Amino acid sequence: MLIPTGFKKLPSEQGCYNNQVLFGGTVSQMASALAQLTHCKFLGQAHYYLGQTVFQAIGGKQGSSQLYKNVTQFNLLFQSTPVSSHLALIIQCRSWGDPNQSCFFDVELRNTASNSYSGTVLDNGIRFQQGSDLTGGDFETITAFTGTELIDAPTNTTPDFPRPLFIPSANRGQLLNLRFDFNYVEAFTIHIYDLLIPEVTP
Amino acid sequence: MSNSYTIPPVLVDPSRVTAGQTLRTTEIAKLGELQNYSYGRGGCVDVVAQGWYNSVFRVSDTSKTDICEWYIPRPSDDHNSFEFRIACHRTASGNKIGGRITFPLSGNSYEAEVVITDTNRYGSVFEELTIGITADESELFCKLTLFVECASGYVEIANVNGSWVTIGSPLDAGPLDSFTPQGINRLGADRPLPARFGVNTLENITTLRKRGRTLLNWSGAFSFISGNVVPAKGLGTFDLDLMYSIVSLFGGMNQIDDLDVDVFINVENYVSGTFEVDIFGYRLAIAQNGWNSYGLSLRLSELENYSRDFRQSMYQVGLMPTARNQEILLGDNNRITSSPVYIKGLSIIGV
Numbered sequence: 001m002l003i004p005t006g007f008k009k010l011p012s013e014q015g016c017y018n019n020q021v022l023f024g025g026t027v028s029q030m031a032s033a034l035a036q037l038t039h040c041k042f043l044g045q046a047h048y049y050l051g052q053t054v055f056q057a058i059g060g061k062q063g064s065s066q067l068y069k070n071v072t073q074f075n076l077l078f079q080s081t082p083v084s085s086h087l088a089l090i091i092q093c094r095s096w097g098d099p100n101q102s103c104f105f106d107v108e109l110r111n112t113a114s115n116s117y118s119g120t121v122l123d124n125g126i127r128f129q130q131g132s133d134l135t136g137g138d139f140e141t142i143t144a145f146t147g148t149e150l151i152d153a154p155t156n157t158t159p160d161f162p163r164p165l166f167i168p169s170a171n172r173g174q175l176l177n178l179r180f181d182f183n184y185v186e187a188f189t190i191h192i193y194d195l196l197i198p199e200v201t202p
Numbered sequence: 203m204s205n206s207y208t209i210p211p212v213l214v215d216p217s218r219v220t221a222g223q224t225l226r227t228t229e230i231a232k233l234g235e236l237q238n239y240s241y242g243r244g245g246c247v248d249v250v251a252q253g254w255y256n257s258v259f260r261v262s263d264t265s266k267t268d269i270c271e272w273y274i275p276r277p278s279d280d281h282n283s284f285e286f287r288i289a290c291h292r293t294a295s296g297n298k299i300g301g302r303i304t305f306p307l308s309g310n311s312y313e314a315e316v317v318i319t320d321t322n323r324y325g326s327v328f329e330e331l332t333i334g335i336t337a338d339e340s341e342l343f344c345k346l347t348l349f350v351e352c353a354s355g356y357v358e359i360a361n362v363n364g365s366w367v368t369i370g371s372p373l374d375a376g377p378l379d380s381f382t383p384q385g386i387n388r389l390g391a392d393r394p395l396p397a398r399f400g401v402n403t404l405e406n407i408t409t410l411r412k413r414g415r416t417l418l419n420w421s422g423a424f425s426f427i428s429g430n431v432v433p434a435k436g437l438g439t440f441d442l443d444l445m446y447s448i449v450s451l452f453g454g455m456n457q458i459d460d461l462d463v464d465v466f467i468n469v470e471n472y473v474s475g476t477f478e479v480d481i482f483g484y485r486l487a488i489a490q491n492g493w494n495s496y497g498l499s500l501r502l503s504e505l506e507n508y509s510r511d512f513r514q515s516m517y518q519v520g521l522m523p524t525a526r527n528q529e530i531l532l533g534d535n536n537r538i539t540s541s542p543v544y545i546k547g548l549s550i551i552g553v
Contacts, residue, residue: 001216005514006453007411007461016400024221026400027229031214033407034236037244038211040452040514041415041553044247047447048361049420051254053431059538060422060438060531072256075324077287077363079247082210088512090448115327117289141443148511173209175287188444190253196450198513202213202232 001202004036035200039083043194046078050187074180075117078192082173086151086164086195089178091144093187095134103130103184109165110177119177123166127159134185141188148195164195205372205383207239227391230399234384237406241381242369245277245413250346252420253361256323259433261426262356266300269359270348270421273466273493273549275414276366278379279342282335283367286346289328291320294355301331301364302347305339306493312336315351323360332367340379342414343464343551345493348421356427380409412460414551417449417519421468422546436470436544437521439533446520448508451552453515456499461553463519465496468547477543479530480522482550488543519550 010033011026054061078087087109095103108125110118128134128144136142146162154166167176178192214232219225250272261269286301300315314331346364350357376383382402389399423433437445455461465481469488477488483501488494500517508516521527529536536542 001213005450007458008454009458010404010407013401013404016397016404018397024219024223027219027225027233028216030233030400030403030407031216031219031229031236033411034233034240035213036452037240037407037410038236039213040450041411041413042240042244042247045415045449046248046251046363047416047418047449048251048253049444051252051258051423051433053255053258054434054438056428056430056432057537057539058438058532058534059435059544060533061434061440061444062438062533063440073324074253074361075289075328076251076253076361077248077289077328079363079365081243081247092444112328115287115330117324117326117328145511148513191447193512196513200213202215 001035002199003039003196004032005040005196007036008033039200040196042081043196044079044081044084045194046192048076048190050074050189072182076178076180076190076192077112078176078178080167080172080174080176081194084167084172084194085197086166088148088164088193088195089146090191091187092141092189093144093185094136094139094141095130096184097136101184103134104128105180105182105185106159107165108179109167110179111171112175112177117177122168122171123154124156125159125165126162128162133162150195150197204385204387205238205375206386207235207242207371211236211239225395227389230395231386231389233403234386234389237384237403238371238373240410241278241378241383242371242373244410245275245415246366246368248363248365249274249416250362250364250419254359254433257358259359259423259426260356261350262352263350263425264352266349266351267425268347268349269423269425271468271547272346272419272421273343273551274346275416275551276342276344277413278381279340280369280378281366284333284364285330285367286333286362286364287328287330288362289324289360290318290357291322291325292318292355292357294353296353297355297357298351299329299357300349301333302349303333303335304345304347305341306345307341308339310337310339318357323358381406412553414553417552418447418548418550420445420548435538436532436546437548439528439531441531442521442523442527445548446518448505448516449519449552450512450514451500451517455553462497462499463550463552465498466549467494467545468492469494470544470546471541472543477530478526479545480524480527482519521548
């Protein structure tokens with residue numbers, strides 16, 4: 001079934017009254033509208049804004065300060081749904097523009113059993129590398145994107161090229177941990193999206 | 203089971219609901235289950251998410267002190283449990299962190315707190331607390347507040363995240379909040395299919411379409427350990443480049459009643475006069491100190507590339523990079539020490 005991505009106008013409820021001929025279109029529109037809700041509107045998303053220090057006298061962020069050059073880690077939680085399968089990421093960041101320095105960040109997917117940060121790895125994940133996946137100078141804000149390819153279950157044991165993360169079927173609907181390890185890269189925002197599957201077999 | 207649903211939801215075979223086909227119980231039962239599933243689980247995803255770098259957000263208040271606040275959507279007035287997760291650590295035992303949900307119209311609030319266990323950043327486990335709504339509350343937007351109470355030392359927050367707890371199958375007997383649960387037994391073979399089923403289904407879909415989705419949520423830090431550098435209290439000029447989300451908004455929103463986007467802006471130091479902010483394609487005038495709310499229809503242009511990638515209509519939703527915003531946000535020419543009006547919270551909730 002094709003998943004609609006918009007709110008189509010619903011049929012008149014008078015078409016459902018007694019003594020009316022119920023055309024297939026009425027029921028079909030109901031089925032279509034419910035598929036839009038379950039498989040499109042109610043997909044998960046999380047938008048993380050990562051706060052850095054600002055000068056107390058100013059009170060807000062007025063520009064990039066010094067780059068966080070050390071290895072920095074974030075464990076960002078994401079509530080998936082039973083229809084979640086692939087997670088796309090959009091990350092606004094900047095990297096240290098020195099070509100002699102290895103600038104990259106890795107993302108892997110873990111479960112959150114017992115609220116632990118070190119849950120079982122569900123997807124060994126991906127690496128964004130300066131030069132190939134991250135371009136721009138020291139003070140330039142850039143956007144890193146995994147793309148939205150609906151990949152099969154990955155088998156990599158070390159970080160892969162950027163691609164959506166894959167949620168095993170047993171973990172769909174669970175709270176997940178996206179672990180980010182930044183090396184000479186500084187993220188400002190991280191956006192996590194359930195990907196829409198455009199066609200679902202009933 | 204009556205009012206039950208399956209996980210994951212099973213869609214209706216479109217080839218079985220075209221004109222000329224017999225209306226089978228299989229398809230009708232699936233229609234009922236999809237409605238029950240959507241009511242119980244739809245919208246129970248992340249409604250708040252925010253993080254801070256290492257050594258940025260440290261709080262040492264020894265009395266219970268509010269440190270952040272967001273507006274969040276509530277799926278229905280039957281969703282009465284909220285799970286708030288906080289990645290944090292403390293330097294002294296007994297330091298606590300908690301969350302409070304406040305309903306602005308009724309004025310009622312509900313809270314929960316926990317003693318922090320970790321002693322270093324991402325040490326072992328994140329804290330998870332469940333805030334229960336124990337009285338009947340009919341509001342579908344509420345405020346979520348993060349608070350801290352230290353015995354000594356300080357608490358450092360790494361990130362927060364929260365979602366409403368789903369309502370399991372089967373749903374309670376209805377009618378619920380503008381929703382009529384579908385008794386699955388009644389949709390089985392050899393049962394009469396009343397006109398009421400069709401009418402209820404259309405009403406249910408209309409109700410479910412209005413459920414809120416958090417598109418952007420940000421709070422400044424209200425209290426922290428003082429120093430030369432601290433977490434941001436308000437939006438600054440650099441946030442013009444950052445404070446937006448790329449999100450899907452659905453075609454037909456503007457053609458159907460009550461499907462709008464709600465913008466909530468929390469301002470500080472406003473007394474009177476003109477203070478306007480450019481957000482979501484509108485110039486919004488602040489009317490009062492504290493939270494201001496606006497119901498807006500979609501008037502932004504679609505992002506062609508992201509729409510193609512995500513296979514749905516995507517938009518850039520948030521603070522707009524305009525000259526006016528550049529003037530009013532905190533920065534070198536508009537320092538917080540001069541007590542300007544500033545934005546200390548921004549929540550955008552779509553349908």
